[in-house]
C-alpha cells in the first residue's frame with residue numbers, strides 16, 4: 001500500500017515502534033480525506049509484517065491487512081455516521097482474545113467521533129485498561145466531538161494537508177481521480193478525498209449563483225434563498241459549498257484583511273460546525289447567506 005506524503009508522521013510513529021514506546025491508543029487527527037486511514041493501515045502492516053525492514057507490502061500479512069482481511073485487524077467504520085455500542089462490545093470481546101497470528105491485535109476506528117455517548121463510554125473502559133498486546137487507532141477530522149476523557153487517553157498524531165503535487169499523485173492512483181481538473185485539485189486544499197467529493201455541482205452553485213448574487217447591489221436575496229433551499233435539499237452539497245466559500249473568503253482576507261470579511265469567514269466556519277452538530281440545513285444556509293450580505 002503506497003503512502004504518498006506524511007513521511008515525517010510515519011517516521012515519527014516508526015521511531016516509537018523501534019524504541020518500544022508505541023502507546024496503546026493513538027488518535028489520528030487532521031482534515032478529511034488526506035490519508036489517515038492509509039497511514040493507519042501502513043502502521044498495522046509495519047507491526048504485522050514478518051520482514052524486519054517492513055512493511056514489505058508483498059507478504060501475506062501485508063496483503064491481508066491492505067485488504068482488511070487479517071484476523072488480528074479490526075476495522076470499524078460508522079454506519080450512517082454512527083458507531084454503536086454493539087459494535088464496541090464486539091470489538092472489546094475480540095480484543096480480549098490473544099492474537100491469532102500477529103504479535104499484537106490492532107483495531108482502527110474510522111471517524112471515531114461518530115461514537116455515540118454509550119459507545120464512547122464502553123470504549124473508555126478499554127482505553128483505561130487495554131488488554132495486553134492491543135493497539136487502538138482512532139481517526140477523526142472532528143476532535144471537538146469527542147468526550148474529553150477519550151481524548152486524554154489517546155496520544156494525538158496530527159496530520160497536515162498534502163501538497164498539490166502529492167494530492168495529484170494520490171488522485172492519479174484512483175480511477176475517479178485521474179481526470180480531475182487542476183482547478184478542482186487546487187480547491188481540495190491538500191485533501192485527495194475532498195477533491196473526489198468536490199462535486200462540480202457545488203463549484204457551479206458557488207461560482208454561478210451564490211457569489212454573483214452577493215456581488216449585485218442590492219444583493220439578490222431571492223436568488224440566495226432559492227440557492228439555500230436547493231443546497232439544503234442535497235446533502236452531498238452541504239460541505240463542499242461551505243468549503244468553497246471558506247476558501248473564497250480566506251483568499252479575500254489574505255489579499256486585503258478587513259473586519260467585515262473576517263466576520264463572514266467566521267460565519268462560514270460557524271455554519272460548518274452547526275452542520276457537524278446536525279443543525280437544520282435550510283436554516284443554516286439561509287442564516288449564512290444573510291450574514292454574507294451584511
Ligand SMILES: [Zn+2]
Pocket residue numbers: 049050051054055056057058059060061062063
Ligand atoms: Zn510484509
